Amino acid sequence: MTNGDSTESLDPQDWAATRALAHRMVDDAITHLRTVRDRPVWQSMPEDVRASYHAPLPMGPMPLERVYAEMQRNLQPYAMGNIHPRFWGWYMGAGNFTGALGDFLAAIDGSNLGGGDTAAAATDRQVVAWLTEMMGFPATASGTLTSGGSMANMVGLTVARNALAGVDVRTEGITALPRGLRFYTSDQAHTAHQKALEILGLGSRSLRLVASDEAFRMDLNALAAAIAEDRAAGRQPVAVIAAAGTTNTGAIDDLKAIGALCRREGLWFHIDGCIGALIKIAPGHRHLVDGLEQADSVALDPHKWMHTPFEAGCALVRNAELHRNTLALHGEYLEEKPRGLAAGEFLSDYSFELSRGFKALKIWMSLKEQGVEKFGRLIDQNIEQGRYLTAQIAKHPRLKLMAPTSINIVCFRYEVAGADEATTKALNTEIMLRIQEAGTAMPSDTTVRGHHALRVAINNHRTTLADLDLFLTEVVRHGTELEQSMRSTG
Ligand SMILES: *Cc1c(COP(=O)(O)O)cnc(C)c1O
DSSP: OOSSOOOOOSSOSOHHHHHHHHHHHHHHHHHHHHTGGGSOSOOOOOHHHHHHTTOOOOOSOOOHHHHHHHHHHHTGGGSOOTTSTTBOSTTOOOOOHHHHHHHHHHHHHOOOTTSOSOHHHHHHHHHHHHHHHHTTOOTTOEEEEESSHHHHHHHHHHHHHHHHSSSOHHHHOGGGOSSOEEEEEETTOOTHHHHHHHHTTSOGGGEEEEOBOTTSOBOHHHHHHHHHHHHHTTOEEEEEEEEBSOTTTOOBOOHHHHHHHHHHHTOEEEEEETTTGGGGGOTTTGGGGTTGGGOSEEEEOHHHHTOOSSOOEEEEESOHHHHHHHHOOOOGGGOOBSSSTTBSOOGGGGSSOSSOOOTHHHHHHHHHHHOHHHHHHHHHHHHHHHHHHHHHHHHOTTEEEOSOOOSSEEEEEEOOTTOOHHHHHHHHHHHHHHHHHHTSOBOEEEEETTEEEEEEEOOOTTOOHHHHHHHHHHHHHHHHHHHHHHHHHO
16 A cells, blocks of 8 residues: 555555564474473573563564564563473463464454354354263253353353342342342362352352362262251252362262252252363263263363363353343344344353454364364373372372372372471472472462362373373472471471
């Protein structure tokens, strides 16, 4: 556009140079991923790098090549490290290359998935339908891709609240509720539920934490007693939130029994499956989540055990009408039309957001490329690795398991005879920090029934048994060293 027209756009001025640079970025990205094992899992940012993130607002241009060079220097080496084979902290996915391409191509497509008769929206619907099938939910169920599990749980709890509140919450609001609503979950539940109920205006008191048993599963007698007590006190039980895999130890609640109890009591049966719902596709272990298919709603997290690059969560709701009744709303500027781009149901009628990204493509491409069976085998593989690590720990005289291993989460610690809890916590924290700072591996920690524990969540398709061996060798090496210095200082 040089014939006197000064119209500007964001497109490259030199397409050929941009093409060459973009090709280089893809080449570099592949090398980066292929060599991930050779680098530290994580490293702290040096001060000059940290300072670079306080740069002034760029008023003028900089060649993309220089922007990229700065990104390679100041950003790339200081990632979380969850793409590394020895990352087992908290509960992350490890990403995958096809998913990364999917994110890129989704941005090139550029569609807004709030609504519209686009192939992107059709892809989103297809991915939700596939996840529905993977969970054993009926094809008539509805669903929505979310940013993650927190939002997916919140969708389920919002639909539950509106369906069972007994008043029209959308019109009257929660101040019209004649009685306090109550939701039940185990004392092992994720904090996402408390946060959701706080945001839903019901207050943290509306969440009753039911005691868990020695296997960290919700105690069903305690659950029944809590429901009866609330009814007697004039409160209104609404929903039970069962865990298909708790974050702390990976415990899976008795989903069948909780489902039966919910039906008997007329309560909503919600499953937080952010960790374990996908076990449903793992041939060797799917029996562990029997009963999941009976839930009224389930939250799951493709960015965890499907390794979809962040972010991707999903909420499924058995009764699509209740889901839609909770979230559908159209302004005059957003009328559905029989034909044209605004034809068909809006995806935003099932989500909190109006504008929605094309998260579905990265899942769609990976699922098509690998097939669901492969994803199932990778889940089995991680569970078997959890069992292997547990067996190695059990054999070692200084290491102690701190919770039964149910799936891929192993809680244990290094123990010195006679050391009290505070000393043991300090020792294990130091072991963990040394291993993190050396970049060898990335365990995290937690507290299990008042006892500090190192926690290894093997949610990683790159991990091998040799990685786990190396990690335990390092734990014991640091533990022995620290023990010796403890003894020599008295
Ligand atoms: C991770 C997790 C969540 C929260 O999911 P995000 O994707 O992090 O928002 C909720 N519940 C459980 C059991 C989880 O493990």
